[in-house]
Amino acid sequence: MAVREAKPNLSHAQVSELVRRLYCLTDSEIHPLPSYEDQNFFVSVSEGGEYVLKVMNSTDSQNPTLLELQTHAMNFLLQRGLPAQTAIPTKTGVLMSLEEIDCGFGPRKYLVRLLTYLPGTIIAKIPSSPAILYEVGKMAATMDNGFQEMEHPNLSVLQRDTFNGGLAQIPLLEKWLSAIDGDPMQQVVKEIIAQFKAEVVPKMANFRKCINHGDFNDQNILVMQDDQSQYKISGILDFGDMSSGYYIFELAITIMHMMIESTTPVDVGGHVLAGYESVFPLNEAERDCLFLLVLCRFSQLLVLARYAVLQQPENEEYLALWYSRPGIKYLSLLWELGKQEVERTWFECAKMYSDQH
Structure with missing residues (x-):
């Protein structure tokens, strides 16, 4: 069909x-x-x-x-x-x-x-701030921790080994790379896939497992202002990408999506990381792979959205959210800055939060 x-x-x-x-x-x-x-x-x-x-x-x-x-x-x-x-x-x-x-x-x-129906505004439509980014990270970890307690006779169906949207399936992107033929980012995406195979796959045995929401993005989080005019999360939407995964996958996906609407995208990761680690601190292997997993999520959405537009041209306006200029620009920016520089920004920011507590 x-x-x-x-x-x-x-x-x-x-x-x-x-x-x-x-x-x-x-x-x-x-x-x-x-x-x-x-x-x-x-x-x-x-x-x-x-x-x-x-x-x-x-x-x-x-x-x-x-x-x-x-x-x-x-x-x-x-x-x-x-x-x-x-x-x-x-x-x-x-x-x-x-x-x-x-x-x-x-x-x-x-x-x-x-x-x-949950009231609120999608987080994409409000000004990004360190406070709300911290709350997003904290909510993502709280959700993942909560899922650890969930019981259901059919939990095994979340082992979605052929689900294209899961971060574990990054090597599958090679099948659709032709969708970005002619794009200068194609070579970058190829290198990111190669790095995933070489650097992430060997460390996955050390990642802590959990059930992932899998798409905790700026369109799926609702916010409302409280009595002090501070934004609080009022809704979590769209569980269609739920799967068995890892805590670090949820965090990487969340950081990437929060970057899209920010005017200071590189800083986003530190605030989201701090919120996440206030509930669930990362181990050494997870921390070491965070930067690359964020690049993987950018690459995944770029390739899959471009491929989907070829199949569904009538959906281009919606799909453009995922391969629009900011997404490509931020992937390119992270790639050029490199792991060491970006990690320094993220980890120093997160440490400031932990020092305050």
Whole structure:
């Protein structure tokens, strides 16, 4: 099936019908929300309440066990006091429903969930500051630590060995390097992949394992101002990239994404690292690989987003978030500065936090 046929394309009338039939609710407002592979809608209902209707793509809808586990993880975090969404049961009491819908290319089956709507602004839209970056790092580690306590009979489905978005799969990028033919960064990405094989793979035995959110990015973190006008995290979104991984993977992914919106990108890593280590201090092997893993995440998103645009040209505006000028510019900047210089900036900044405590 072509990628663009896997993504749902429901009309407002189809969304309204689903909400009424599955949840016995009457919509008063519907508008689309950004999404890459799935389709998300904000839904306000006349009975009172605001929700997100999430319609999974037809490919992922074939793996209900994984989606059920993601839903379980959201509820688990919420019960532990973290600001995650929770799924609303249908009128028959299930948390997701497999629906056959025709979006214009024949009937396909899509898993549908109605999630609570979390208030706030995505962190990409507020000025970056050391305080909020520290909070992001702290939240990432708190989430990873929380997942260590999560129980579920199907946790093994998170061993996603062929999942392209996982940092363990960096060598798979070689298959899609042609998507950046002609880009001067192609040679840099090749060298980063080679360094991953030579320097990260041998040390992975010393990385501490955990379940990763896997996409703790500037579009998936909501913030709100408190009474002192300080920004606090009010929502954690999109658990679609959850997988078994390592603490250091979560941290590297988080640092990379927080850099995208910053005017001082090199400084970002130190503040996020300090927040993360306030909950979960890194060991020597993890610290030694952090810089390269951040480069790997930049490379991964550059290659996969460019490849996806070739498959889904209609999604270019959304995908451009991941291969836009800042992303390429910051990857190039880190590469030119080098491991020693960037690590010095990050580790000295993080040490300042620990010295204050």
